[in-house]
Amino acid sequence: MALQIYNVLHREKQPFEPLHEGKVNMYVCGPTVYDHAHVGHAKTYVSFDVVVRYLRWRGYDVLYVQNLTDVGHLLDTGEDRVLKKARQAQALPMQIVETYARSYFEDMDALGVVRPDISPRASCHIPDQIKMIQTLIEKGHAYVTEQGNVYFDVYSWPEYGKLSNRRLDDQEAGARVDVRDDKRHAEDFALWKAAEPEHILRWDSPWGEGYPGWHIECSAMATKYLGPTFDIHGGGVDNIFPHNECEIAQSEAANGVPFARYWMLVGSLTVPDEFGIPVKMSKSLGNFYTIKDALKLHRPEVLRTFILTSHYRNPIVFSEEALDSARKGWERIYGAVRLVRSKLNNAPSGEAGNAFLDVLTQARQRFVEAMDDDFNAPGGLAMLYDLTREVNTLLNSGQPVSKTVLEAIDATYRELGGAVLGIVPEETAVAGTGNAEREEGLIQMLVDLRAQARAERDFGTADRIRARLAELGIALEDRPDGTVWRVD
């Protein structure tokens, strides 16, 4: 079966057929860089990271564009977030933007998120946005007001509302236009705003000095780098309206052709409130954890595993229990990977354990089936857990396992768990040279020595090793399929 994607635009799973064979042009709405990213951002961008990694692993040539919003994102209060922060910090708006853009990439790098091919900034694409606004005015879909604002006339575009399934009549039926507002209809949205005297972020335009509305940047930059029609547009589900809806209307009205062909939206990350009811994590609610804080407590692979336990379209509840269970699951997988890699050097040649190659082929098939079904990463993870059980059984059976088989197991983990899901590190204890790897190598060596001591019925030595490791905060757990360790 071919790859299926749940297309929000048509509300159904559809076979994925890229516009140009073998090539995928993809755009994802990026963050507004005015503060440190929180774990809600991690859910969105890790989810799309796995989409991009999987498409590439499947052989597609992916061009991945993800913008940085550094201008024009207004708060509900009408305040610009970047300017507000700049005032608080007594810094230039572009200093704020630079600081948090760097912070964002630091966080994404730490999480193993592959960088987009292009990360265009709104502020660097003002002429492209002005050009698109001019086209919209010429085509009768936008109008300029006396104050120098430009609005999109939503009633000029009958398809407005097709993504979020809102008809204009249902929306703010009868909503009155604010007296201070110079729009024709309450639902019209800003393409360009005239800058008030205190607004520092301002540019020249045919309509006077001002700055672009938020939505137009994504239309202009997606069109510039991916063409007027491209394959996949992604984002967080909260931005379906108005942001994504406005993007489609502007782009299709200006370019005269369909915009993105597949729309993929990621469910929110929620946190239990004081009554245990999940609410969205957001800065405005003050219930957010930054990615930097989360990474102080958890390995990046554990955070990724946690995110991937829920399908990207679904919401996920962020809690210590959920993270703990993700950590345990991840440690099972990583423990098996370490064991396989530690055995590689001394493995016999020959065909011992060759029957396991079939298990690997089946595992791979199951993985592809899951991921082909709208990037079902939880299904992919479940396959890795099952595989891990079988790998442990094989390695603890006492039967010899050839180097070829061990290499095939390692390669399976590297590809599916590493290249696609990003939860299996390239280097582990045995092969690594960094400090963390060296530490892991030393711990694993002690675990191996203890296993050897136990096998030789030297329980005194085995217990001493366990006790000394416990003093260092490293707990050992003997399971039927081997000993695992963890830092307590």
Ligand SMILES: [Zn+2]
């Ligand atoms: Zn966008």
